[in-house]
Amino acid sequence: MMKLWSTVATLLMIALLLPSLALGAAVTPTAKIVLDGKPLTTEVDPLNVGAGTVMVPVREIFEKLGASVTWDQSKQKATIVRNSTKIDLTIGDSYPIVNGVKEKALEVAPMNVYPGNTVVPLRFVGEKIGYNVEWNQKTSTVLLTAKSGQGPGAGNNVNPDPVKPNPASVLVQSIQLTKDQLLIGTDKNAPKPNVFKLTGPDRIVIDLPGTELNEALASKLVANVGEIPSLHPMVEKVRFSNFNNDPSTVRITLDMKANAELAIAAAAGQANKLVGVLKAPEPGKTKYKVVIDAGHGGTDPGAISITNKKEKDFALAVANKVVKLLEKEPNIQTYTTRSTDTFITLDGRSEFANKLDADLFLSIHANKAIPSASGTETYYYKRPESKAFATIVQKHLLNATGFKDRKVKEGNFHVIRETTMPAALAEVGFLSNAGDEAAMYTPAFQDKVAASFVKSIKEYLKIQ
Secondary structure (H helix, E strand, C coil), rough: CCCCCCHHHHHHHHHCCCCCCCCCCCCCCCCCEEEEEEEEEECCCCEEECCEEEEEEEHHHHCCCCCCEEEECCCCCCEEEEECEEEEEECCCCEECCCEEEEECCCCCCCCCCCCCEEHHHHHHHHCCCCEEEEEEECCCEEEEECCCCCCCCCCCCCCCCCCCCCCCEEEEEEEEEECEEEEEECCCCCCCCEEEEEECCEEEEEEECCEEEEHHCCCCCCCCCECCCCCEEEEEEEEEEEEEECCEEEEEEEECCCCCEEEEEEEEEEEEEEEEEEECCCCCCHHHEEEECCCCCEEECCECCCCHHHHHHHHHHHHHHHHHHCCCCEEEEEECCCCCCCCCHHHHHHHHHHHCCCEEEEEEEEEECCCCCEEEEEEEHHHHHHHHHHHHHHHHHHHHCCEEEEEEEECCCCHHHCCCCCCCCCCCCCCHHHHHHHHHHHHHHHHHHHHHHHHHHHHHCCC
């Protein structure tokens, strides 16, 4: 059962601060960063989340400012070290630790916005490691200037030698983009690449987990970024870097001239070579994977209504109607966590969607609280793209239910926290409210709710 009071005050504050951002796998740039008069560019765009609070990709920015950055995957913690200052920042935790001492709460906690990318408050970290930070509201620009004796020429962490390959890692030995193909050569079996797209400007990013650049490629890095020319008509240039140390990851970025899709896999009979082919999207050919999650089920009834009806039955009825409607959409491949009255663990639901590499996840629920509580609310967890999806879901769901608008809220629910794609959890109405409950178990009402979910999914995916 989803509880009415699950969203705590700090999360509500973050939800209010974050604006509605661009849909899809990327975020529209909302701030610029200038270091001593020179613009800083990053793969993940800085986010202005209000009142001059700018969130920036932790590794890309602070390594350029002369700090070392390490990532603890198990603790979801980034550690930034420069000279005598050590800063620990944990995803979702508003309280930073500086040299072992807990500081006052940040306005916005560190968060993940894209695979492998953590954003943190620029002002807090920048000032701690020796920079003056100023905000120009008119131009949405952060101006960084080094404090006396603290600039990029100071300290022991500045301009480090290229990361030396770890003999136990897979070494990337060659990167080439011809007029037809992207070719990546490795010394051992190449890993499965993680590919995603960014906009503003358009880029395709290929992360290779468990890899490092060999010495020849690493020697070409300048500020941890190397470039190779592109012969492909759709690509401006190719950039590469030793992007991460834990786990070691080589990142290859294609700066695009045009929108394209990348299909990449090991070459036939050559496990140590990846071959990628770029193609323009074909209208009407794209298949989006959408997972519909009917809450609870089996031995887990969920909330019990005032007339002893079960939340699991309402969720399943609506979910099956959504699936049936989506099956008519040629651009959508629909999956469901359960289509019958069966028990599925929360881990099982999120893992199912993640293993599918789904494009969208929607969890359907009903609420319960005091009898006077009524209305519709939709939850997301931290990611801007999830908030964007939840906002669309709430808009169409309100039109379908006619219930009170209880708004879009941030909630720490497992299925929207652990899924890696844009995800929303809809609380359609209150089973503890006589008016809500009377409507929710009627077929006509469920039909309208199901149709509203389909409209939301199509709007988010930009399907006509």
